[in-house]
Amino acid sequence: MAFSTPSAAIEKPPQETHEQLWHVVLLDDDDHTYDYVIEMLCKLFFKTVDEALRHAIEVDTTGRTITLTCERSAAEFARDQIHAYGADPRLPRSRGSMTAVLEPAA
Numbered sequence: 001m002a003f004s005t006p007s008a009a010i011e012k013p014p015q016e017t018h019e020q021l022w023h024v025v026l027l028d029d030d031d032h033t034y035d036y037v038i039e040m041l042c043k044l045f046f047k048t049v050d051e052a053l054r055h056a057i058e059v060d061t062t063g064r065t066i067t068l069t070c071e072r073s074a075a076e077f078a079r080d081q082i083h084a085y086g087a088d089p090r091l092p093r094s095r096g097s098m099t100a101v102l103e104p105a106a
Helices: 034-045 049-062 072-083
Strands: 021-027 064-071 099-104
Touching: 021 049, 021 072, 034 049, 034 064, 034 072, 049 064, 064 072, 072 099
Parallel strands: none
Antiparallel strands: 021 064, 021 099
């Protein structure tokens, strides 16, 4: 006697699809202080002071630091929050927010 297997029983489970991840990259400039970077990262991204200090040192020494890696819509929101944070009140020459860009995560 031959048995047939219903096609539903041998179907493979659906593959999970994940949205591409993006880095939010903070770029260095000379118009913002370490205190500004630390304050901003603590307030916007809930970084600890130690984490924020490491980012401040990295952006100052290398010209950039990855502050966050997430899906595109969240990355765009994070970038926009950085752009809206405002000037550094500690420096009279500071005219606006720092710059952040999005880059695809590898």
